[in-house]
Amino acid sequence: xxxxxxxxPHSNAYYTRKPLDLSKHTQPGEVLIQGFLFFCGLLxxxxxxxxxxxxxxxxLRFFTSPEVSLVEFFTSTFWQPKIGDFGILPLLIxxxxxxxxxxxxAIPVGLCVAIYLSEYAQERTRNVIKPTLEVLAGIPxxxxxxxxxxxxxPMLRGVFGDNTVQVYNTASAGLVMGILILPLxxxxxxxxxxxxxxxxxxxxxxxxxxKLETSIKIVVPAATSGIAAAIILGISRAIGETxxxxxxxxAGPNFTLNPFKGAETITGHIVRISGGDLSWESIDYNSLFxxxxxxxxxxxxxxxxxxxxxxxxxxxxx
Amino acid sequence: xxxxxxxLLRSTDQIDLxxxxxxxxxxxxxxxxxxxxxxxxFGIIALTILMVDIVNDSFGYTAFxxxxxxxTLTTGGKTLDESSAEELILILEENLKSxxxxxxxxxxxxxxxxxxxxxxxxxxEVVQPEILAVWGLFDSLYKKEDIAxxxxxxCAREKIDPKQVKIIFMNWFNxxxxxxxxxxDALYAGIRTAIxxxxxxxxxxxxxxxxxxxxxxxxxxxxxxxxxINELIQTNINNLAGVPSIIYGMLGLTIFVRVLAPLTSGxxxxxxxxxxxxxxxxxxxxxxMALLILxxxxxxxxxxxxxxxxxxxEASYGVGGTKWQTVWHHVLPNALPGILTGTILSMSRAIGETxxxxxxGAxxxxxxxxxxxxxxxxxxxxxxxxxxxRPQDEFRALAAAAIIGLLIMLLALNAAAIxxxxxxxxxLQ
Numbered sequence: 224x225x226x227x228x229x230x231x232p233h234s235n236a237y238y239t240r241k242p243l244d245l246s247k248h249t250q251p252g253e254v255l256i257q258g259f260l261f262f263c264g265l266l267x268x269x270x271x272x273x274x275x276x277x278x279x280x281x282x283l284r285f286f287t288s289p290e291v292s293l294v295e296f297f298t299s300t301f302w303q304p305k306i307g308d309f310g311i312l313p314l315l316i317x318x319x320x321x322x323x324x325x326x327x328x329a330i331p332v333g334l335c336v337a338i339y340l341s342e343y344a345q346e347r348t349r350n351v352i353k354p355t356l357e358v359l360a361g362i363p364x365x366x367x368x369x370x371x372x373x374x375x376x377p378m379l380r381g382v383f384g385d386n387t388v389q390v391y392n393t394a395s396a397g398l399v400m401g402i403l404i405l406p407l408x409x410x411x412x413x414x415x416x417x418x419x420x421x422x423x424x425x426x427x428x429x430x431x432x433x434k435l436e437t438s439i440k441i442v443v444p445a446a447t448s449g450i451a452a453a454i455i456l457g458i459s460r461a462i463g464e465t466x467x468x469x470x471x472x473x474a475g476p477n478f479t480l481n482p483f484k485g486a487e488t489i490t491g492h493i494v495r496i497s498g499g500d501l502s503w504e505s506i507d508y509n510s511l512f513x514x515x516x517x518x519x520x521x522x523x524x525x526x527x528x529x530x531x532x533x534x535x536x537x538x539x540x541x
Numbered sequence: 542x543x544x545x546x547x548x549l550l551r552s553t554d555q556i557d558l559x560x561x562x563x564x565x566x567x568x569x570x571x572x573x574x575x576x577x578x579x580x581x582x583f584g585i586i587a588l589t590i591l592m593v594d595i596v597n598d599s600f601g602y603t604a605f606x607x608x609x610x611x612x613t614l615t616t617g618g619k620t621l622d623e624s625s626a627e628e629l630i631l632i633l634e635e636n637l638k639s640x641x642x643x644x645x646x647x648x649x650x651x652x653x654x655x656x657x658x659x660x661x662x663x664x665x666e667v668v669q670p671e672i673l674a675v676w677g678l679f680d681s682l683y684k685k686e687d688i689a690x691x692x693x694x695x696c697a698r699e700k701i702d703p704k705q706v707k708i709i710f711m712n713w714f715n716x717x718x719x720x721x722x723x724x725x726d727a728l729y730a731g732i733r734t735a736i737x738x739x740x741x742x743x744x745x746x747x748x749x750x751x752x753x754x755x756x757x758x759x760x761x762x763x764x765x766x767x768x769x770i771n772e773l774i775q776t777n778i779n780n781l782a783g784v785p786s787i788i789y790g791m792l793g794l795t796i797f798v799r800v801l802a803p804l805t806s807g808x809x810x811x812x813x814x815x816x817x818x819x820x821x822x823x824x825x826x827x828x829x830m831a832l833l834i835l836x837x838x839x840x841x842x843x844x845x846x847x848x849x850x851x852x853x854x855e856a857s858y859g860v861g862g863t864k865w866q867t868v869w870h871h872v873l874p875n876a877l878p879g880i881l882t883g884t885i886l887s888m889s890r891a892i893g894e895t896x897x898x899x900x901x902g903a904x905x906x907x908x909x910x911x912x913x914x915x916x917x918x919x920x921x922x923x924x925x926x927x928x929x930x931r932p933q934d935e936f937r938a939l940a941a942a943a944i945i946g947l948l949i950m951l952l953a954l955n956a957a958a959i960x961x962x963x964x965x966x967x968x969l970q
Contacts, residue, residue: 256865257764263756264765264774267839270832271777274788277795335580343577356584361886361951362591363893365922366944369929373937374594402587409584435570456783463785465896466922470929490787490896497790497900503799515791519784526783530776 278519281512285309288506296513302476302492304507311517313478317393317486321468322461324397324482325404329457332401333408334443334450340409341416342438353410360406368470371399376471383483391473391485400467408457415449416442452532459525463518465490489514595948598941601681603711604692606701608669609636621663629659636667665729672727673699673706675934681710713942722908723919727935732943734907738823738918739892739950741911745827746834746891751884753831754838755873758880761839762846763868782836790897793829798901801825807915824914826901833897834887841883845876878965885958889951895922921947 286293290307299310336356340349376395380388388394419442427437443450473485474495487495493511501508614621614632624632630651634642645651645662654662664670673695676688688708696703721731757778765771797805798820805820805828806812849872857867873880898920907919921943928940 250863253863253865257760260756260760260764263753264760264771266753267757267778267781267836268774270781270792270835273796274784274792277792278788281795332580332583335577336584339577339581343574344581352581352585355588359584359588361889361893361955363895363922363947363951365893365895365925365929366591366595366947369925369940369944370591370594372929373598373941374590402584405584405587433566433570435573436566439573459783463787465785465787466926469896470926490785493787493791494896494899497794512791515788519788522783522785523780526780530779 274519278512278516281509282516285506285509285513288509290506291510300478304510309510309513311489311514313476314487314489314492314514315517316478316480317468317472317476318462318488318490320393320480320482320486321397321400321464321472321488322458324394325400325461325464326454326458328398328401329404329408329461330454333405333453333457334412336405336409337412337416337450338438338443341413342434342442356406356409359402362403364403364464364466365470367399367403368396368467371395371467371471375399379483388483389473389485391471392483393468393472393486393488394482396468396470396472397461397482399471400461400464403464403467404457404460407460408453411453411456412446412450415446415453418449419445448532448535452529455525455529455532459522459529462525463490463522465494469494489518493518595941595944597677597679598938599713599945600678601676601711601938602688602708603675603935603938604673604688604695605670605707605709606673606705607671607707609667610705614663614667621660621668624660626654626656626659629656629663632663632667633659641666661729665726670728672933672935673701675711675938711938713938714945718939718942719946722910723906723924724908725906727933727939730939732921732924732946734910735919735921735924735943736946736950737911738907739920739922741823741914741916742827742830742898742918742920743888743892745824745914746830747884747888749828749831750835750838750887754835754884755842755880757835757839758842758846759868759873762843763864763872778836778839782840786833786894787896787900789829789833790900792832793825793897793901797825797828805915807913810915812913812915821902821917822915823911823918826898826918826920827914829897829901830891830894833894834891837887837890838884841887842876842880845879845883846872848879849875878962881965882958882962885954885961889954889958892950892954893922893947895920895926898923899926921950 285291286296291309296309296311298312299308300312301308301310302313336352340352344352372391372395375398376388376390376392379392379395380390423441423445424437427441432440468488469491472491473487474491475485475487476492477484477486479486493514496507497511614636621629633645633651637645645666651659674691680688692706692708693703695701696706718731719736720733721729722734723732724730757774761771761775761778765774802820803809803817805822805825806817807822807824808817853871853875854867857871862870902918902920902923907917911918925940925943925947928936928943931937
């Protein structure tokens, strides 16, 4: 306190000599800091430009080489770089198959979990289950790959027979991937269901609907857009997921629709080939970037659709 | 809203029609309730099975044969473990060819080695144990008879004297496993190099990503006006968060490993082992990871900054604080718990990330400790991937043990996140 009494007269004296300048004036330090912060934000744009540039440049080299044609790339059912066959279909089909099996688990179970947590569960139950699901989402994917190969595949082989189910197969990789994506879909759907106004539920109860009828016929339809966004994001995640399929789905591009046979996905192929020692001038190397470019566009498109839906859905209720 | 209303009308019509079967409607409700609950429990069951599977594979009986029976090496009924250093040296001198002995002497004089080193040497050079079969914990506990039968079958098939086969209960996740470097022999392989690689990379990642991430989020939340560029930055960050990690690996491979090779290999800085054309180093991996988790850190930090009440900022401006003073002294300290939690969670994502590092790192057989940021590397997840990809059971067991190591690391990080959050939020209130 004592010091305050000393400083106040002093500062008064200071201001009486020179009046306080209230006009706006630029401070070089502030401008510098703002510039740096802007640069940090800009870095994300540079990353995107980097990704697009890198993928396009190497893909261009791939598509302009005499061994490849764009038509062959999208229609051929063989991917055998050794003899000059570059058809993305076997890899794409395998990717879609693992994604399909992942969604087979993740969508129904995820939606049921979301309905239970949002409509049925008490606060205490939710506080236990939500963190558990988050743990499931936080486990590294390589661990899921191990799980698919050492537990899930042997179990599938036990059920369907060793002759039908191969050691590496897309069904096992896909189903285990479903467990990984389940928490994502469950939490996003739960958020969507939670955002449905309470009045809608009360109205349904008022006309005599049971809890189930209210949930299924009122709340879920009202949250359709949020649920759709969650599912699309889940599909995008499944297409881009790498380690589970690299470990459990099989090593070798295989054009097959049999879920119990091994087949290599786009991501699985990229990680297996680039994990070896590959010459940076070879066409094999360039082909990986063409695959990555396809992957990038598919996931980007799905993510943007999902974001657009979420944005629209937010406007609807706020 | 309109859509919701129409669906409400439609469903009430249906309810009216069914009003007469109230008991049936209630029964259906109960059945579905059970289905919903079962789905919820499904996640917990999956998690449990996963954990049980990993623990099951990390422990269990293992059948060995050895080139030389260890009991014939020692005298007076001692086992190898009880032997003194002198006795072990004697065993080595008796059983090894002189050339091999000289090589070992040149590496490090035998008399200067510790008893533990010598014991490992005797095991590796003289006894040369070989794994015949590996069992899981469950089999080891409940199906001991089967194991004995299987061992005798293997012996008959491989024509091995059953007396030479030793069955030992192995704990694959032991101290030796954590402290020894990688090896092509399952019995001596460890995760020391991998753990160090993971730690080095995560430190670089955080040093790079943390300040830039916070900077970007402050810019977007506090400085950015609503114009095209800022809107573009925001959408761009949201899109980057959804890009598959493997794409970041391709970016890192081209930019850091190839284009910036002189820099990332350390050639510019005069690093001795640098190959100026190959930037497959810890630095490249760390930078790639930083790009990967940057969007996640930015989005989390933005949420944290958003939750700081506006009144705090107004108060600061009111007493004449500049924009930066307001951010630095009032906004950041209050947003810090949220920012830290988000950062640590993204760190744990980076530690478990495998695909981009496989692409950036490629050469994964490394037996030496990393000696700096320009060293080649392997990480724990890469190690797990490698071991899982091998067909032999003993490598599966190693992979399971390495997974336990990885999960413990993640658990520690998450616990740290919770403690940090509690500490800071208490201090600020």
